[in-house]
Every structure is written in C-alpha cells, then in structure tokens.
Amino acid sequence: MEAYVTIVAVAPFFLRLLKLLTIVLTSALLALPVYAASSPEQTLGLIRHTFRSHRPPPPFVRYTLTRRQLTNEGFPDFIWTYTYHIWCRTSDNAALGRRVFRGGSYGSLEFLRPTFNAATDPGPPTADLFEPAPATKQATPAPIFDRLREIGGVEALGETDYQVLSAVTEGELIHVRLLPRREPERNRLRELFADRRTYELKKAVATDRLFTQFQSYPELYTLTLGAAGGYPVVTAIHGVVDDSTFDEAARYIDYTFTEISFPATMPDWYFEPSGYGAHAKEAPQ
Structure with a gap:
C-alpha cells in the first residue's frame, strides 16, 4: 500500500x-538552421540557392512604383518625385507604365524597361538580385533565366563571383559581407541579410548608378525584401548618391514597390509601344 x-x-x-x-x-x-552551412562561402551559396528556388517568377507582375527625392535645399523635388502604375513582363522586363498624378488622373502610356544599374528606374520587384548588371542594353526578348550550375544532378554551391569577407549571426539574421572577385560594376552585391534558419533573403546592399542627362554617379542601394504570392520581392530601396555634386538632402533617393500582384495574362500590345495609340481607349489604370 x-x-x-x-x-x-x-x-x-x-x-x-x-x-x-x-x-x-x-x-x-x-x-537550428534548416541546413547548417560549414563555411562563409557555403552560407552565400545557400542564400542564393534559397532565393533562386522561387524562380522563375510568374510571367507578369503589376505594381506601383513611387520615387521620392529632395532638392539640394531640402524641399520635395516635384520633378523627381513621382508615382507610376506598371504592368511588366518578367521574361524581359518590358513594361507599360502610366504616371499617377494628384487627384487620381493618369498620364499617357509609356514603354518602360525597369532595370537595375541602368538609366531607368530600378525593378521590377521580382528581379534576380544575384544576376550581374547588364553589360549592354537588353534586347527583346531577353535570354531565358539561367539555372544554377549542376554537377551530376547536384546544384553547385561554389563561388566564382564574390569573395565572402564574413558571415556572422546577428539576432535572427545572418549578415554576409561580400567583395566582388571581378567586374565590380556588374557584380553589385556588397552585403546580404538572410533569415538564419531558412536562408530567405531579407535585405541586401548593392551598388548602382544614378543617371542624369550628361553623366552618371555611383550610388549605394539598401534593398528591403518581402513576399507577394509566395515569391520574394523587393518592397523598398533606399539609395545614397556617392558624389559631392549633390548636397546632403539631395543625396538620398527612395523607392517603394507596393500593390504587387501577378495577373495571369496581359495583352500583347502592352509591350508594343507602336500600338499604344490604337489602344488608348483600352489603357489600364
């Protein structure tokens, strides 16, 4: 008992x-991470592999781009502060854009090609951030998305574009610092911040250029990433121009990507500027 x-x-x-x-x-x-990297180079490989595992993106993306900049005197620059609604074909970044004015009116139809490191607004939000900047102007249609190199059916994680300076855990993120091994103007990434468990990319620091009418200036982008429809997308860019030509207030340029969606189809004429006049009454808003 x-x-x-x-x-x-x-x-x-x-x-x-x-x-x-x-x-x-x-x-x-x-x-614990889903897969623990054994070296800084492998950490970079896993971040890139995770990012590209969501690719290619859907064939079409619709989004709102807002650009903001101040004048040298610190006042809003109304010439270089604007909003566009954009309908983009992701295979080659060909896009139809319409400027949105105060009061809800829209501008004329414009053919755009959002691209990083080029004389146009950056984008689209579905862009492959690991892809080198274009060496020349892109043609239509663009080449099909490249896949990671495969050896015997296993994707290679070897690194040829960047030297990994460090990869350290900072709270919930892995912070990776990079140095390009070659072509620093094209291999633009300098820092990556990824989820330490899943290796999903959350933020990136990359070089870019601000193009004016007569010349271009080096610029550093901090890109914030989110998700839309299960795909990683850029949601914001904070740019800093590295040139004494610009006063402190005018050195900062901000972009936001909002209202991101993936329509199943878009009319072919969206991407043929020669037909814009004939389809003016069908113009999307």
Missing part, C-alpha cells in the same frame, strides 16, 4: 519533467 502511494505521488513529477524536456528540445530544434 505504501509503495503504491509513493508511485502515484511521484508520477506527476516525472510527467511535468518529461513535458519540460519536450519543450526545451523542440525549442532547440527550431533554433
């Missing part, structure tokens, strides 16, 4: 201990 009473009294203690151990072990497992 005494032994039975002892067992009954001790059993709840062991149940509580078992429950506590289960919670501790579960928390420890959740804190």
Whole structure:
C-alpha cells in the first residue's frame, strides 16, 4: 500500500519533467538552421540557392512604383518625385507604365524597361538580385533565366563571383559581407541579410548608378525584401548618391514597390509601344 502511494505521488513529477524536456528540445530544434552551412562561402551559396528556388517568377507582375527625392535645399523635388502604375513582363522586363498624378488622373502610356544599374528606374520587384548588371542594353526578348550550375544532378554551391569577407549571426539574421572577385560594376552585391534558419533573403546592399542627362554617379542601394504570392520581392530601396555634386538632402533617393500582384495574362500590345495609340481607349489604370 505504501509503495503504491509513493508511485502515484511521484508520477506527476516525472510527467511535468518529461513535458519540460519536450519543450526545451523542440525549442532547440527550431533554433537550428534548416541546413547548417560549414563555411562563409557555403552560407552565400545557400542564400542564393534559397532565393533562386522561387524562380522563375510568374510571367507578369503589376505594381506601383513611387520615387521620392529632395532638392539640394531640402524641399520635395516635384520633378523627381513621382508615382507610376506598371504592368511588366518578367521574361524581359518590358513594361507599360502610366504616371499617377494628384487627384487620381493618369498620364499617357509609356514603354518602360525597369532595370537595375541602368538609366531607368530600378525593378521590377521580382528581379534576380544575384544576376550581374547588364553589360549592354537588353534586347527583346531577353535570354531565358539561367539555372544554377549542376554537377551530376547536384546544384553547385561554389563561388566564382564574390569573395565572402564574413558571415556572422546577428539576432535572427545572418549578415554576409561580400567583395566582388571581378567586374565590380556588374557584380553589385556588397552585403546580404538572410533569415538564419531558412536562408530567405531579407535585405541586401548593392551598388548602382544614378543617371542624369550628361553623366552618371555611383550610388549605394539598401534593398528591403518581402513576399507577394509566395515569391520574394523587393518592397523598398533606399539609395545614397556617392558624389559631392549633390548636397546632403539631395543625396538620398527612395523607392517603394507596393500593390504587387501577378495577373495571369496581359495583352500583347502592352509591350508594343507602336500600338499604344490604337489602344488608348483600352489603357489600364
């Protein structure tokens, strides 16, 4: 009788201990990365592999682009501050754009080709951030998206474009610092911030250029990423122009990408500027 009473009294203690151990072990497992990188280079490879595992993006993306900049005197620059609604074909970045004015009126139909490191607004939000900047003006249609190199059916994680200076954990993120091995104007990435468990890219720092009528200036972009429809997308860019020509206030340029969606289809004429006049009454808003 005494032994039975002892067992009954001790059993709840062991149940509580078992429950506590289960919670501790579960928390420890959740804190581990899905795949632990063994080197900084492999960390970069996993971040890039995870980013590109969502590619290619859907064939069409519709979004709102807003650009903001101040004058040298610190006032809003109304010439270079604007909003566009954009309908883009992701295979070659050909796009139809309409400027949105205050009061809800729209501008004329414009043919655009959003591109990083070019004399146009950056984009689209679905852009492959690991792709080198174009060496020449892109043609239509563009080449099909490249896949990662494969060796015997296994995607290679070797690094040829960048030297990885460091890869450290900072809170919930892995912070990777990069130095291009070649063509620094085209291999633009300088820093990456990714989820330390999933390696999903959350933020990137990359070089770019601000183009004016007569010349271009080096610029540093900080890109914030989010998700739309299950795909990683750029949601904001903070640019800093690295040139003494611009006063402090005018050196900062901000872009936001909002209302991102993926229509199943878009009319072919969206991407043929010669037909804009004939389709003026069908212009989207």
